[in-house]
Amino acid sequence: MSHGRGYVAALSEQCRAKDIPILTNVQVVGLIKEGSRVIGVEARFKNQLKKFYADKAVIIASGGFSANKALYTKLDPRLEGMTFTGASSATGEMIGIAEKAGAAVSDMEYIQCNLGPDVGYSHRSGYHLDVTRHVLVNIHGKRFVAEDGARDYLRDAVLQQPNKIVYSIVDKNGFQNLSSLFQQAGILGEIEGEHFENNDLAELAKKMKVPPENLVNTIKEYNQAVETKKDPYGREVWMLTQKIETPPFYAARVRMAVHYTMGGIVINENAQVLTKEREPIKGLYAAGEVTTGVHGSNRVGGNGLLDAFVFGRIAGENAAVGL
Ligand SMILES: Cc1cc2nc3c(=O)[nH]c(=O)nc-3n(C[C@H](O)[C@H](O)[C@H](O)COP(=O)(O)OP(=O)(O)OC[C@H]3O[C@@H](n4cnc5c(N)ncnc54)[C@H](O)[C@@H]3O)c2cc1C
Known part of the structure; x- marks a missing residue:
């Protein structure tokens, strides 16, 4: 149940x-x-x-x-x-x-927030739930936060992004690691137009309407950070351990949503x-x-x-x- x-x-x-x-x-x-x-x-x-x-x-x-x-x-x-x-x-x-x-x-x-669907949409992707393997980018395709940070820090960082809209990205391994309920939400979200999937990162970026070059570079830098454990976004505990490298790639357009008070x-x-x-x-x-x-x-x-x-x-x- x-x-x-x-x-x-x-x-x-x-x-x-x-x-x-x-x-x-x-x-x-x-x-x-x-x-x-x-x-x-x-x-x-x-x-x-x-x-x-x-x-x-x-x-x-x-x-x-x-x-x-x-x-x-x-x-x-x-x-x-x-x-x-x-x-x-x-x-x-x-x-x-x-x-x-x-x-x-x-x-x-x-007031605690967590990533939820874009306003007017209903499927909560859950891509962010595995903090070992997901990337958050803004509408310019750029990272802005340590994805494995605490919820208040993530809330404040997302609320400062343009239009308060961000994208949560995983690869095939990240998607397969989700519960079946969240995989289902991911697929339904694609039908609804808030989630995107592609074998090629640049093509995925086009679907997301973010600059392809930026997204490709962002994922490259993220993978380097996982490898070197050096990241511009400081943190006390390092939880990013998995690279985003196995196609298909998945992105969910998300916003902060009120989660707990x-x-x-x-x-x-x-x-x-x-x-x-x-x-x-x-x-x-x-x-x-x-x-x-x-x-x-x-x-x-x-x-x-x-x-x-x-x-x-x-x-x-x-x-x-x-x-
Ligand atoms: C999407 C989501 C995922 C979560 N996942 C987790 C998780 O994995 N692990 C975890 O520990 N926590 C999780 N939480 C938090 C957890 O769900 C809450 O902490 C928990 O449900 C609170 O329990 P509660 O009994 O205090 O209140 P609730 O479960 O909210 O129950 C309150 C009840 O009181 C009733 N009520 C309200 N006002 C009145 C009234 N005036 N008269 C009569 N009845 C009334 C409501 O109808 C409701 O039935 C999650 C929360 C959300 C939103």
């Missing part, structure tokens, strides 16, 4: 086994408080506003706000017009709802939601991307689910005993 469905299936199975009801298509619109304690939620359910009261506590696990274009553009105007890579459910309104209930909210400006509700190590004074709000826990603090200003790829599972479990255990 892919795209998280395996996790959801396993967790749902446990709920069913323990007779824990799961309601879907329910949108929480408010937290209900009695004095300083959160005692339930108000939610839109079957076109009606309904109150749900908690036996012990409420846990917010509503994800980030990477699908909330108005909010991320307000926080980082460079992202104007950019799309997002994730689910449209990452709307982030629970952050404001928790704040209204007294929660501290922090680090909202730390590091800011959100402040919690402590017990997953208790904290006030601005860093006091736990009774009856309220939070876990996963809706929270802040775990990843600092730049989440390391692969750690989002770990955060959600670790703090989800801590929140569940503590909520169950009413810590």
